[in-house]
Amino acid sequence: MxxxxxxxxxxxxxxxxxxxxxxxxxxxxxxxxxxxxxxxxxxxxxxxxxxxxxxxxxxxxxxxxxxxxxxxxxxxxxxxxxxxxxxxxxxxxxxxxxxxxxxxxxxxxxxxxxxxxLSREKEAEEQLKEYASHLEELVEERTLSLKQSVLELQKAKEEVSQSLEKEKELGQLKSRFVSMASHEFRTPLSAVQLSASLIDKYAEPFQSTSISKHVGKIKNAVGNLTTILNDFLSLEKLEAGRVELSYSTFDIVKMGEEITEEMQLMAKQNQNIIYQHTGTTSMVTLDANLLKNCIINLIANAIKYSGEDSFIEFNTELNKQACIVTVKDNGIGIPKSDQKHLFEAFFRANNTGNIPGTGLGLNIVTRYAALMNGKVGFESEVNEGATFTISFPVQ
The missing domain is CATH 3.30.450.20 (PAS domain)
Incomplete structure (x- = not known):
């Protein structure tokens, strides 16, 4: 049962x-x-x-x-x-x-x-047949398209071959022009800078605030033009692949102190650059010139986008894993919508207003850092400043 x-x-x-x-x-x-x-x-x-x-x-x-x-x-x-x-x-x-x-x-x-x-199996078989038929049609269409593309590519190849020589010549002309222009502009700019300094010196007995004010404007204008020329020259070298690394072992604290002293002269009224190093050692092996260029670019931006009576924090850290450079300001900050484009060449955030700049500095910093296997990161909020960090693996 x-x-x-x-x-x-x-x-x-x-x-x-x-x-x-x-x-x-x-x-x-x-x-x-x-x-x-x-x-x-x-x-x-x-x-x-x-x-x-x-x-x-x-x-x-x-x-x-x-x-x-x-x-x-x-x-x-x-x-x-x-x-x-x-x-x-x-x-x-x-x-x-x-x-x-x-x-x-x-x-x-x-x-x-x-x-x-077998209903589901048959439906699946029919779908497979439809997919196969559709795939065959797509393959046929793509094959015809590919054949057409091959013909167009062959034609384009001939045109490119003809234009490559012209492009090469234009590239060489552009390189020579940028290099020549940068060097030729430096001479009159240096003369203007020197003359402004002399005017400022000779005007000291008169204690004229108007003279000091206008001399200051001349110096700022010369500084801005010099920065623009340096940026274009650096970009041209990067684009042409003419930046060669030159590693050496140097004292990063000594470099940090020199940069702080140099950049303090460019700071706005009552802007103070505070430098601090963390770590028991200070010797690093990097390209000193490229690293200095990166740090100066970041501090120059901090000065430019921060107001008077403010502090700019410049820190270096050396541990067993990495060498870390940090520049922090409390300036205008970077809008969230602009942050994804920040390192693109010629890009400037929409809140920079009339503040002068080329939009090349951060692009150059990231490319110089990458040449030394470094990475650039940042954090920022509008009107709360920005913090930029460059980290390099310890050699």
Whole structure:
């Protein structure tokens, strides 16, 4: 009894449909899965011929399957693994795999049909066919497009080959012009700077605030032009690949103190640059000129974008892993929307207003730092200043 109950429970809960028919093809039992597939209740199909569940031509062939099976006792003729089509109550059809077994029960033959729904598999196959067909069309289109592109590339190659020589000549002319212009402008700028200093000196006995004010404007203008020339010259060297690293071992504290003293002369009224070093050692191996250029650029920006009566923090740190340079100000800061473009050449934040600049300084800093395997990072909030950090792995 327990075995019979277990068998019944298995049949009732089977995922596949199970139908039993007698020798005449009349349905004797049908499990819930089969009812769901064919959309019938057991009462609607039990006692009726199995052909009620078959669309043409399977309905006409059914009796032949039964007769052949009875004569040959060969199950595959009825359909082990055979793909057939079922007919639902609403008239729609669906594909399924049918396996039929003969069961001896109470002295008579009963035929059990096992029905595995193939609807999803067939839908997937159709989708695959559609995808394959679409892919073939795409491949054909892309092939034609590629052929056209190859022809265009061949044509472009010829044009590029002709223009490369001209581009090379133009590049050499640009390089020579930038170099010449930078050097030629330096001479009159130096003369203007010297003359302004002399005027300031000779005007001391008169104690004229107007003279000092205008001399200060001249010096600031000369400083701005010198910075612009230096930026363009540095960019030209970087673009031309003419920046060669020259590593040396030097005292970074001594360099920091020299830079602080030099940049303090450029600071605004009551702006103070505070330098501090962290670490038990101070000797590093880097390109001293490139590092100095990076630090001066960052401090110059801090001076430019901070107001009078402010502090600029300049720190160096040397530990076992890295050499770290930090410049912090409390100036205008950088808007969030502009921060992703900050290191691009010629980019300037939208809150810089009339503050002079080329937008090249930070681009040059990042490229110089990268040449020495360094990384540049920053943190900033509008009107709360900015903190820039350059870190170099210890050699």
């Amino acid at each position: 327990e075995n019979a109950a277990l068998l019944k429970a298995i049949i009732q809960n089977a995922i596949d449909g199970i139908i039993t028919i007698d020798e005449r093809g009349r349905i004797e039992t049908i499990n819930p899965s089969a009812c769901k597939l064919f959309q019938y209740t057991p009462e609607e199909v039990i006692g009726k011929n199995i052909t009620i569940l078959m669309p043409p031509p399977y309905k006409a062939e059914h009796d032949q399957y039964i007769n052949r099976y009875q004569q040959t006792k060969n199950p595959h003729i009825i359909g082990i693994g055979r793909e057939v089509t079922g007919l639902r109550k609403d008239g729609s059809t669906f594909p399924f795999r049918l396996a039929v077994s003969e069961v001896k029960f109470l002295g008579r033959d009963v035929y059990a049909g096992f029905i595995h729904d």
